[in-house]
Amino acid sequence: MSVRRAWTVRQGSGAVTWFEVRLAFADGARVEALAAVSEGGVCLEDVRGRPGLSLDDLAVLAEWLEEPLAEACVPPPAPGAPAARRARPQWPRGTEGRRLVAREYRAAQERGADPVLAVMRATGHGRRASLRLIGQARDEGFLAPRRARR
Structure with missing residues (x-):
């Protein structure tokens, strides 16, 4: 499974962040989804599966995506807080x-x-x-x- 932040849009005092999610299974099946995460929760905007997904599979998909999306989400900076510059790995001097x-x-x-x-x-x-x-x-x-x- 891979989760990648696609883009973030400010909405009022909060923000909505879209993530591209890819699941690959051992039997060759795969699922690609576009998920929107906001303070209100997670919303799946687009789901594509090969082979196609049944309604039961879609219900299970939400459970699979919940934890990886929670790990990938970092709360946006509070209003008025200084914006972080670019993130750089910690490197010893x-x-x-x-x-x-x-x-x-x-x-x-x-x-x-x-x-x-x-x-x-x-x-x-x-x-x-x-x-x-x-x-x-x-x-x-x-x-x-x-x-x-x-």
Whole structure:
């Protein structure tokens, strides 16, 4: 099951948030739903199933979706509260942070993935800040020098 926030619309003093929900079963069946969550509760806006769903299946679907939607819902900020800037994963500073940057960098290289992009994803920083962290990890000896010195 996957639950992904699609969009949020302010409505008076509250908000309505829509979620895209996907369920996949071992036998190949799948269900996709669009659910609207507000202070009044949960409302299923659109449901598509392959194979089609019976009325009994639809009744059970609401039970399946209740807990994952509750986990995915984060109450909107209170009116007048400062809006949160972008959420960034907690990343340690100093030597420990540079050690973790080097670990992410090397792991991406071994997978054949872009190591700078891997560091960007792990730290939540943009390309420039991630390159600066990688450079600092090189300076501390956690990564090999970029070029061989002559």
